[in-house]
Amino acid sequence: MFLEFDKLAWQLACEKMADQANRSCGLVYEMFERDFSCAVNHAHHSLPEAHRPEAIEIAKRFGWASEEELAATQRLMDEAGCCNHGIDRNCCPMGCGDIE
Numbered sequence: 107m108f109l110e111f112d113k114l115a116w117q118l119a120c121e122k123m124a125d126q127a128n129r130s131c132g133l134v135y136e137m138f139e140r141d142f143s144c145a146v147n148h149a150h151h152s153l154p155e156a157h158r159p160e161a162i163e164i165a166k167r168f169g170w171a172s173e174e175e176l177a178a179t180q181r182l183m184d185e186a187g188c189c190n191h192g193i194d195r196n197c198c199p200m201g202c203g204d205i206e
Contacts, residue, residue, distance in 0.1 A: 111157040117164055119149060124168040132199075136179055136192035143171045 127142035146165045153161055162170065171179070189195045189202035196203035 109154075111153075111160055113160070113164065116153075116161050120146065120165050120168045120170075123149065127169075132191065134192040136183060139169055139171050139179065140176055142169050143176060146170050 123145040124138075124142055127138045127145060131138035131141060146162075150158055150161055150165075183192055187195060189198045189200070191198055191200055191202065193199075193202070
């Protein structure tokens with residue numbers, strides 16, 4: 107027997123995770139997407155199996171991406187010569203272009 111899924115509580119949790127990911131992404135969407143999706147996936151595992159599909163549908167509204175989508179984004183960044191932060195290596199404020 108499963109308890110009813112508290113959609114509002116999950117939506118508020120997604121808002122909080124999205125806000126945190128937004129604060130730490132340096133305005134790079136790919137970093138936001140990766141960090142937010144990771145946080146959702148971690149929180150998602152504490153939900154009963156029966157509620158997980160609905161929880162993911164709610165998280166998608168905030169920018170959640172599947173492992174396949176994240177991998178495709180990473181491939182595109184790699185092909186474009188971007189660093190792990192989604193920025194041109196020579197423009198990255200973390201010094202990625204300085205690494206030989």
